Amino acid sequence: MSSDSLLSVRGLKKHYPITQGVLKKEVGRVKAVDGISFDVAPGETLGIVGESGCGKSTAATSLLRLEEPTDGAIVFDGDDITEYDDTTLKRFRRRAQMMFQDPSSSFDPRMSVGESVAEPLAIHGMRDRNRRRRIVENLLERVGLSASDFDRYPHEFSGGQKQRIALARALVLNPDLVVADEPVSALDVSIQAEIISLMRELQAEFGLAIVFISHDLGVVREVCDRVAVMYLGEIVEIADTETLFEEPQHPYTRALISSIPTPDPSRRGERVELRGDVPSPSNPPSGCRFHTRCPEVIPPDQVSLDQTEWRRVLDLRLRIDKGVDVEDVRTFLVAEGEADAPEAVSDDAVEAELRREFDVPETLSDPKAETVLSQGLSALVDGDDEQARRTLAEAFTTVCERDHPELEATSRGSTAACHLVDEGVTIDSPANHD
């Protein structure tokens, strides 16, 4: 842990058991958060970004122990809160608050907003009702509402106003840390800007540290001092905001950044398209979890194909690994008019169709790679799936699939988990250019 951290998270995991039957036998685990580590300094805003389902919300709730982590240490101001009992946990909860995305569901519709904002004060032992009221009225004004709003009810407020009230409630105990999970995602863009500027103002005033969770990189760039990028339960890159956006080192970060909408026509068309779905966190890919979709996946030394061709060959190989039903391909080709019956479809036509489906050229530009691919496809079409898998795996297994990359310092001052970084490769991709 760095000595100036307020919060230091090490190896945090949250796995959800997948159970079956009345006895609830565990048959697997959703590895929603799978060993993440980061620090947050007092007064700092750390962003956590990533696609839907990568584990951001689970990270948020686990790090405040709103859900029990499966493993890891969460050191807050010098103490590991995973070891806290109920009493010490309650004390910790005064100092670390959570804000959620949907302001509507954050409030009890039967309580006035003043009572809702004052509730944490009452829970933490402030008995004097008048004093609670004074504190809350003052706070309502600080978040841009008025003291007289105390007695009004949630349904009388707009989404943006409700998020102001949620902010007041998060701040009422004068915390050191707020974990905000998509706090502006449900709001119109103009209202988002208001809430963001309010959060920044209050952050400076209260000396707050914020963990800001969002899938919106535009917002994160505006709000955060540092950013952690998550993919399938892991952090793949952490850097200060400017470094991350100007010199992203992980291909996933580059892809996310390239997809931020831009009004500048000269920058359009540089979008890095991620092919394929996000794999399941219950069975994440081996090695680098991003290798099944990475647009910069490293070819083996002996393979001499450009990235596009190589990516396609690897996609085809990974698909064959999962299992391809050759009879289905024959039936499809009959439907396409290739032959009258499945058994009349030639082996060559099946192989050509498999290549076509993955945009693999009829003949690869690297003759040695072409020989192996042809042998693998022939074995598959002959019904020897095992031989096909073995042949293709021997020639086309990437380091990205084999070895899990650790987070390492890059020459740009960031930390990234990517074999391209291990190899000291300076990455120059369109997404890096101004």
Ligand SMILES: Nc1ncnc2c1ncn2[C@@H]1O[C@H](COP(=O)(O)OP(=O)(O)OP(=O)(O)O)[C@@H](O)[C@H]1O
């Ligand atoms: N209680 C639960 N039981 C089982 N699986 C869960 C549970 N909560 C979340 N998950 C799974 O864990 C993974 C991470 O979910 P999480 O909500 O943390 O992601 P996220 O990045 O916050 O996504 P989003 O932006 O859509 O909220 C997902 O695959 C999700 O389906």
